[in-house]
Amino acid sequence: MTTPGIVGTWEWDPATGCFILDEGAAELMAGDAGLAGHPLRSERATAGLDASVAARFLGDVRHAAEQEDDVAVDLWVPSLSGPKRRLLCRGRIHRDARQQPVRGEGTLIDTADPGVQARTLRELEHAAAADAIDEAAGLIIAARRAIDASGKPRLRQLVDVLLLEIAREIASRSTELDRQQH
Secondary structure, three states: OOOEEEEEEEEOOOOOOOEEOOOEEEEEHHHOOHHOOOOOHHHHOOOOHHHHHHHHHHHHHHHHHHHOOOEEEEEEEEOOOEEEEEEEEEEEEOOOOOOEEEEEEEEEEEEEOOOHHHHOOHHOOOHHHHHHHHHHHHHHHHHHHHHHHHHHHHHHHHHHHHHHHHEEEHHHHHHHHHHOOO
16 A cells, blocks of 8 residues: 655756656656666656656746746656556745746655545544645645735745645655554
8 A cells, every 4th residue: 555645856957957866756757766866857857757747747847947936746657556646746946046946846745545445534534634735735836826926025935834834744644644554
């Protein structure tokens, strides 16, 4: 059974266009965990993804760099154990004092669901709360985009704090599930 949680991270260098993937991201995105830690051109970094999924990911990274936005895209990746896995890819583009992109970084979060029929009532309650947090994440990302358009830096800072806390909440699910299973 796969549990929800962080399964990989990536970094992007806007100057070279290269990605550096950790082992989990290299296995899922590039199709080869052995490529972890090596600078990879975008085509190689996404070689393990379907062409349309790779194009959507790379397009979202480019859009985020151009529009001072966050990376927020769902990726469907092949799975050896059955149907494709849905990953949430969430990231951010860091900028210099002139607001030019200098580095991007992101996280891949597995949204695997063990199946409702195998859950206890308490697990169902936790799943409902998790779904609410996931929905809030989508809404807050949309709000951040709107705030960016308003040009209000203080509001952007506040919404960024909220996004960080939501990301921590999502990431803490895997830690909590691991403790419950062991």
